[in-house]
Amino acid sequence: MVLLRKLPGMPGWPAALGLRLPQKFLFLLFLSGLLTLCFGALFLLPDSSRFKRLFLPRRATASASSSSSASSSSASSSSTRDTGLPRSPPAAAEPRHASPAAPRRLREKLRTAARVAGPPARTAPGPRQQVPGGESRAQPASGAPPARDAQRAPFRFDYERFRRSLRHPVRGGRPAQDPESRARRMKIKEMMKFAWDNYKQYALGKNELRPLTKNGHIGNMFGGLRGATVIDALDTLYIMELEEEFQEAKQWVEKSFDLNVNGEASLFEVNIRYIGGLLATYYLTGEEVFKSKALELGEKLLPAFNTPTGIPRGVINLGSGMSWSWGWASAGSSILAEFGTLHLEFLHLSELSGNPVFAEKVMNIRRVLNRVEKPQGLYPNFLSPVTGSWVQHHVSIGGLGDSFYEYLIKSWLMSDKKDSEAKKMYDDALEAIEKHLVKKSAGGLTYIAEWRGGILDHKMGHLACFSGGMIALGAEHAQEDRRQRHRELAAEITSTCHESYTRSDTKLGPEAFRFDAGSEATATRLSERYYILRPEVVESYMYLWRLTHQPKYRHWGWEVVQALEKHCRVEAGFSGIRDVYTTTPTHDNMQQSFFLAETLKYLYLLFSEDDVLSLEDWVFNTEAHPLPINHTDFTAAVQP
Numbered sequence: 001m002v003l004l005r006k007l008p009g010m011p012g013w014p015a016a017l018g019l020r021l022p023q024k025f026l027f028l029l030f031l032s033g034l035l036t037l038c039f040g041a042l043f044l045l046p047d048s049s050r051f052k053r054l055f056l057p058r059r060a061t062a063s064a065s066s067s068s069s070a071s072s073s074s075a076s077s078s079s080t081r082d083t084g085l086p087r088s089p090p091a092a093a094e095p096r097h098a099s100p101a102a103p104r105r106l107r108e109k110l111r112t113a114a115r116v117a118g119p120p121a122r123t124a125p126g127p128r129q130q131v132p133g134g135e136s137r138a139q140p141a142s143g144a145p146p147a148r149d150a151q152r153a154p155f156r157f158d159y160e161r162f163r164r165s166l167r168h169p170v171r172g173g174r175p176a177q178d179p180e181s182r183a184r185r186m187k188i189k190e191m192m193k194f195a196w197d198n199y200k201q202y203a204l205g206k207n208e209l210r211p212l213t214k215n216g217h218i219g220n221m222f223g224g225l226r227g228a229t230v231i232d233a234l235d236t237l238y239i240m241e242l243e244e245e246f247q248e249a250k251q252w253v254e255k256s257f258d259l260n261v262n263g264e265a266s267l268f269e270v271n272i273r274y275i276g277g278l279l280a281t282y283y284l285t286g287e288e289v290f291k292s293k294a295l296e297l298g299e300k301l302l303p304a305f306n307t308p309t310g311i312p313r314g315v316i317n318l319g320s321g322m323s324w325s326w327g328w329a330s331a332g333s334s335i336l337a338e339f340g341t342l343h344l345e346f347l348h349l350s351e352l353s354g355n356p357v358f359a360e361k362v363m364n365i366r367r368v369l370n371r372v373e374k375p376q377g378l379y380p381n382f383l384s385p386v387t388g389s390w391v392q393h394h395v396s397i398g399g400l401g402d403s404f405y406e407y408l409i410k411s412w413l414m415s416d417k418k419d420s421e422a423k424k425m426y427d428d429a430l431e432a433i434e435k436h437l438v439k440k441s442a443g444g445l446t447y448i449a450e451w452r453g454g455i456l457d458h459k460m461g462h463l464a465c466f467s468g469g470m471i472a473l474g475a476e477h478a479q480e481d482r483r484q485r486h487r488e489l490a491a492e493i494t495s496t497c498h499e500s501y502t503r504s505d506t507k508l509g510p511e512a513f514r515f516d517a518g519s520e521a522t523a524t525r526l527s528e529r530y531y532i533l534r535p536e537v538v539e540s541y542m543y544l545w546r547l548t549h550q551p552k553y554r555h556w557g558w559e560v561v562q563a564l565e566k567h568c569r570v571e572a573g574f575s576g577i578r579d580v581y582t583t584t585p586t587h588d589n590m591q592q593s594f595f596l597a598e599t600l601k602y603l604y605l606l607f608s609e610d611d612v613l614s615l616e617d618w619v620f621n622t623e624a625h626p627l628p629i630n631h632t633d634f635t636a637a638v639q640p
């Protein structure tokens with residue numbers, strides 16, 4: 001336009017057309033709009049179009065195409081989308097929270113992941129799709145075709161490399177043991193076989209065995225998923241070298257384990273039992289079926305995180321993705337031990353899939369927890385997923401709180417001691433617990449009380465007895481000034497839990513025991529006298545044995561084996577009992593899946609050499625499923 005006007009002897013176009021000033025203005029406006037439109041349309045042409053190559057410089061074309069590929073496949077939000085400027089390397093979509101400080105290997109990994117996995121599931125994940133190599137991935141919920149890069153470079157976890165990184169053979173390399181321990185270990189293996197055989201005979205495919213009525217139990221904790229005992233038992237069978245039984249369990253997973261269910265599941269239970277059990281068995285065996293089932297199930301859990309804070313709700317429908325809070329949890333809150341017990345498994349889901357979305361979800365939980373103010377440095381058990389604030393000031397290292405603390409120290413260990421944030425959170429939390437909750441009874445027993453808005457409840461649940469093992473584990477890595485104190489605390493708590501067993505008639509411990517009104521490590525309420533084959537006390541014996549090698553822990557473990565045989569073994573399996581304070585207890589007709597996952601596994605490890613599932617290679621999730629120490633520092637990638 002400007003050029004035409006200035007040409008000597010040539011009137012401008014509008015003038016030549018004989019237009020008046022307002023008409024001229026309108027005409028110019030129209031013309032400039034038309035030109036802008038034409039130029040913009042160039043960007044919409046396919047990359048192959050000759051027009052596009054003619055009018056746009058090479059670099060801009062490449063960038064435009066990389067931008068569109070990235071936006072369909074990456075985790076980037078509109079604020080970080082490609083600006084059109086050339087990038088190096090091209091077409092690589094940076095994950096949303098990738099920090100420049102993230103280690104190179106991780107950043108490369110996550111880039112590939114972002115290419116392969118599509119956008120993080122803010123909404124329910126889309127339908128599944130098979131990719132070359134048998135790997136399974138989520139298709140973007142929008143139904144958009146996968147980016148071209150995705151087809152070129154599917155993510156593949158290097159299993160062989162992982163196995164080479166282990167310091168010990170998973171089932172141990174040293175057969176030599178003292179004959180007594182060897183015989184005791186054999187006995188525990190026999191118990192496992194007995195528990196499995198009966199489950200297989202009477203309840204295969206159901207969630208638990210009912211050993212008195214010789215049938216199966218399904219329950220309503222797993223949202224229609226079946227075979228909780230199969231999944232929970234897999235790694236124990238494998239570790240105990242019960243080969244035939246392991247194959248039976250594996251076959252069930254291959255042929256009958258159906259994930260297309262439609263029911264209300266506990267996010268926490270599905271995670272610790274199913275995802276934990278599948279992940280552990282994959283790492284132990286390298287069998288793809290366990291990995292793909294774990295990843296598929298992991299994706300089904302993601303919609304539970306769609307809350308204003310990203311703190312997941314406790315219950316999720318595995319079919320529809322709808323989620324809500326437990327009816328009993330005050331004011332629609334989420335439970336600390338539930339949303340705080342996802343970290344280990346979710347990092348491994350990211351590790352195996354290359355998809356950072358799982359790691360992002362749990363790192364966000366940590367962010368929310370770090371932001372909220374802690375009363376006296378303590379973490380209450382109920383948090384609103386809407387506001388991110390505490391709903392009730394009830395603090396407990398037993399039920400509702402327990403495994404949150406466990407996952408802090410284990411996150412640090414699992415990160416190969418790189419996740420210093422988790423370590424600090426653990427150290428601070430333990431300091432507050434020591435200061436406010438650890439007490440000594442009149443009879444000299446150390447215990448951890450519960451806290452209700454500043455008032456102490458002098459009670460310990462069986463669940464809280466895991467803390468002896470946890471504190472012992474943490475003590476090994478504590479600062480000099482705390483190490484000895486924490487070792488002593490761990491030993492004292494474990495001893496108190498042992499007392500709760502020895503003071504009963506069956507030599508098994510009650511569900512909860514108290515230190516008030518003259519009672520010392522005994523249950524005072526009828527409703528707290530039961531024992532449901534729980535593992536926490538033998539779990540602590542196992543850690544204390546491994547860390548101190550004091551023979552008393554093996555003695556105490558053997559006392560439990562004898563008591564289980566005497567009071568819990570029935571004709572068709574093992575059963576919980578209703579009252580530990582009578583020598584003729586009635587049975588509850590339930591063989592819990594965690595008896596096979598945890599109680600028997602920890603007992604077996606107690607009588608094994610230290611290199612069987614060595615603590616140098618593995619951390620146990622809260623259901624005793626071993627997860628390997630991970631050399632990838634995910635925290636660096638997902639911090640804001």
Ligand code: DMJ
Nearest residue numbers: 403534535536594622623
């Ligand atoms: C198990 O499912 C897990 O150990 C969980 O953390 C707590 N409860 C049971 C066993 O008691």
